[in-house]
Amino acid sequence: MRAAVDAATAAGAPTMPVAELRHDSAVLRPAQVLAIGANYAAHASELKLRSESTMTIFSLWPNSLAAHGGTTTWADDVAPQVDYEAELGVIIGTPARNVSPQDALDHVFGYTVVNDITARNIQFSEAQWSRCKSFDGFTPTGPVVVTADEIADPQDLWLTTNLDGHVMQDASTNEMVRSVAEIISYLSKTATVPPGTLISTGSPGGAGYSRNPQVFMHDGSTVTVTIEGIGSLTTHCRVV
Template sequence: MRFSHLYSPPSDATPRFAALISAADGSLTGALFVDELLDEAPRDLQEFLESDPVTQRRVRDTISVALKSGASLTPPAEFSVGPAILRPPAIIAIGLNYADHAAELGLDLAADPTIFGLWPNSLAADGDDLSWPETLSAAVDFEVELGVVIGRDVKNATVETALQSVFGYTVVNDITARDIQFREQQWIRCKSFDGFTPVGPVVVTSDEIADPQNLRLLTTVNGVVFQDSNSAKMIRSVAELVSFLSQGITLKAGTLISTGTPAGAGFSREPKVLLGEGDTVVVTIEQIGSISTTCHVTHEN
């Protein structure tokens, strides 16, 4: 299934938990709102993941039955998409998980993964505008990343069992202020400004992704391709990352893990390709979807 948070009508201030429905060719056909199918429905993905297995099965079964019985879908014109992740207990980012990206930035690979957090204020949705003041950064860059959503609390997982705790996968654009990244000793702030982590448009459940290590990742800026790679090139697989992160730490249900980006980011190019006023960056992951972000640079502090 493909879960999201939708605004219906599009101008509504509160997103609603929904399943997005696509045709065989991948085109979006509509949505089923969970609160229209069930009394006491989970208000969002986080509440769904924190619920007991019986409740989760009831939600899934109700959606499946509704589809099989020909339930009327809310057409795309009647909703807009919110962030696929709203209230994660943690956002964990992995740096330098593709050797070619580390090389293009001139950074050394460590024996263990490079790990840092992101702040929840950075979460944004497909189609959102991103704005930042020109005094904040003059080197804003893009990074397509596979996002992993933990489905149940897990601790000390082995590599062999780690994927059993994964609920699903999503698309992340890990937007980064490179000048700040190279000026400071840690990477949290440079990647956590408001709106710097677009995520979505859906979370695709793990049963629909046969192999998370065989997904094409693509980035375009104003229609020009800059990143074109595959998750097979990760240094550490999803299973290895989940296992490593869970050693001695309980990964709570709903935790979002952003697994690193491949080569092709704009800062490493010559001349550099940095995001600026009016630029539109689209990051896409095969079998999941795309996130589009339009950039605006303001002249205020």
């Protein structure tokens, strides 16, 4: 990627400040979007979920992908309890099949920020978690993808969530129950994880659902998820 940029610059290609550009989702046509549930003990505890001896894995539907700076809209009568979840996103670069944890990170292309927006009223009324997290625009990603060589250790990154000016989540990826390497290795034991796959690795404690009083995103809310070394992902909310 650096070589391509250097070549374009040397050839006199025109440039434009990032501030003048409109973002798209960090991944546009992922082979699949996989999510890991209850991967931080504090989050599992506050939602009264169990961190099982094996991973909780579910799919997010591609229509849910959204961009940094965008607006996510939902109907209040369908989802009156919409919550935020800060997550580290992992993008697979080369096929991972039956890899060890020691070799798993070699298959990572890069990392991004994910806000795993969740309709809690639906999550706790159904036996699966895909639909409650797969409304249109419920998986914002970005603002960029940082290549794997830029992240020395994915288990040493700080995550925060700011909702309407208030810090709601504040934790480190070293609090994961299962590391990024362990997640990739586990997934690869039963099926090849293809290039372009986005893995959302779970959220730390501080969810709005578990607070007293509960805190949910509402019409006009702005939520920003930040991961050090990657950037800040902002989503505007519209309830109709």
